[in-house]
Amino acid sequence: xxxxxxxxxxxxxxxxxxxxxxxxxxxxxxxxxxxxxxxxxxxxxxxxxxxxxxxxxxxxxxxxxxxxxxxxxxxxxxxxxxxxxxxxxxxxxxxxxxxxxxxxxxxxxxxxxxxxxxxxxxxxxxxxxxxxxxxxxxxxxxxxxxxxxxxxxxxxxxxxxxxxxxxxxxxxxxxxxxxxxxxxxxxxxxxxxxxxxxxxxxxxxxxxxxxxxxxxxxxxxxxxxxxxxxxxxxxxxxxxxxxxxxxxxxxxxxxxxxxxxxxxxxxxxxxxxxxxxxxxxxxxxxxxxxxxxxxxxxxxxxxxxxxxxxxxxxxxxxxxxxxxxxxxxxxxxxxxxxxxxxxxx
Ligand SMILES: [Zn+2]
Numbered sequence: 001x002x003x004x005x006x007x008x009x010x011x012x013x014x015x016x017x018x019x020x021x022x023x024x025x026x027x028x029x030x031x032x033x034x035x036x037x038x039x040x041x042x043x044x045x046x047x048x049x050x051x052x053x054x055x056x057x058x059x060x061x062x063x064x065x066x067x068x069x070x071x072x073x074x075x076x077x078x079x080x081x082x083x084x085x086x087x088x089x090x091x092x093x094x095x096x097x098x099x100x101x102x103x104x105x106x107x108x109x110x111x112x113x114x115x116x117x118x119x120x121x122x123x124x125x126x127x128x129x130x131x132x133x134x135x136x137x138x139x140x141x142x143x144x145x146x147x148x149x150x151x152x153x154x155x156x157x158x159x160x161x162x163x164x165x166x167x168x169x170x171x172x173x174x175x176x177x178x179x180x181x182x183x184x185x186x187x188x189x190x191x192x193x194x195x196x197x198x199x200x201x202x203x204x205x206x207x208x209x210x211x212x213x214x215x216x217x218x219x220x221x222x223x224x225x226x227x228x229x230x231x232x233x234x235x236x237x238x239x240x241x242x243x244x245x246x247x248x249x250x251x252x253x254x255x256x257x258x259x260x261x262x263x264x265x266x267x268x269x270x271x272x273x274x275x276x277x278x279x280x281x282x283x284x285x286x287x288x289x290x291x292x293x294x295x296x297x298x299x300x301x302x303x304x305x306x307x308x309x310x311x312x313x314x315x316x317x318x319x320x321x322x323x324x325x326x327x328x329x330x331x332x333x334x335x336x337x338x339x340x341x342x343x344x345x
Contacts, residue, residue, distance in 0.1 A: 003122035004319050005058040009049030017325045023126035030129050036145035037120030037224050038064030039338040046115050053194040063089030063113045064122035066144035076129040083137040086148045089113040092293035094130045105291040133297045136305035145313035150178025151300040152292035157262045158186045159290040167192030169236035175207025181312045183240040184210040224253035246268030253328035260285040312336030
């Protein structure tokens with residue numbers, strides 16, 4: 001089978017198109033014929049070798065997989081060849097105390113698909129059967145590959161880690177990103193009034209098209225003041241944030257008393273210095289969010305099937321074009337998701 005493998009870290013990293021043996025499923029595993037796989041910042045971190053976990057090369061990146069079950073292991077129940085599936089990319093053990101209560105994103109033995117084991121930038125991928133989620137008939141493979149990772153990340157942030165009450169002001173940072181574009185749509189449908197941010201005019205226009213009432217230019221240093229002005233000096237109830245660094249600190253300046261910042265990702269920096277006086281005096285909350293539970297993935301796909309959550313697709317590329325797509329995403333030239341199709345190129 002064809003696979004795109006990262007053979008050396010860097011920006012850009014070195015990729016090779018390889019012919020690998022078709023995997024055989026162990027007793028609890030399945031082989032999925034990959035139909036589409038989304039490209040994410042996580043793939044860029046793998047490319048650069050910039051993750052705080054041990055990384056081994058060569059590695060086939062790609063965690064946002066949609067496809068068809070091709071073969072199943074001897075103990076696998078409930079799945080048949082031909083079933084349409086999406087794959088839960090934060091692989092979980094299914095046995096630890098957190099998995100047993102449905103909090104697979106807290107799994108003690110969690111592994112990231114496409115980072116710690118070979119992912120979906122290939123014709124086929126080997127995954128544990130418990131990582132499969134049924135793909136509704138109404139959701140195209142490309143839509144699933146553009147929604148499952150970022151969309152379920154946003155779903156987890158908004159439905160599991162925090163709550164949106166009708167009428168709440170919600171600030172979604174980076175509204176044109178994968179997480180941001182899903183977060184805007186989810187927050188609006190939960191009754192939130194959304195303010196978003198974007199670094200370019202097309203990004204801000206997209207955020208507003210998705211339902212944000214206002215989209216602010218993050219190149220202007222005083223955008224947090226603009227958030228306060230728009231909310232009658234009050235500030236927002238909830239911030240959905242995935243940038244980190246100084247942006248995380250600016251989010252606190254946008255926050256109402258008793259408000260909450262939910263953060264994941266931290267593409268702009270993982271270390272910040274937080275002034276604790278306003279933090280406790282205004283009774284702010286900072287909540288971490290990591291990955292998703294199967295439930296979040298199922299909810300994302302169900303919302304997609306109902307037309308409540310729409311993917312924003314920048315482009316669909318072949319396996320051969322994928323390394324160029326990594327560069328495009330790194331250079332922030334992508335509006336929406338890049339989806340890689342590994343079949344038939
Ligand atoms: Zn577990």
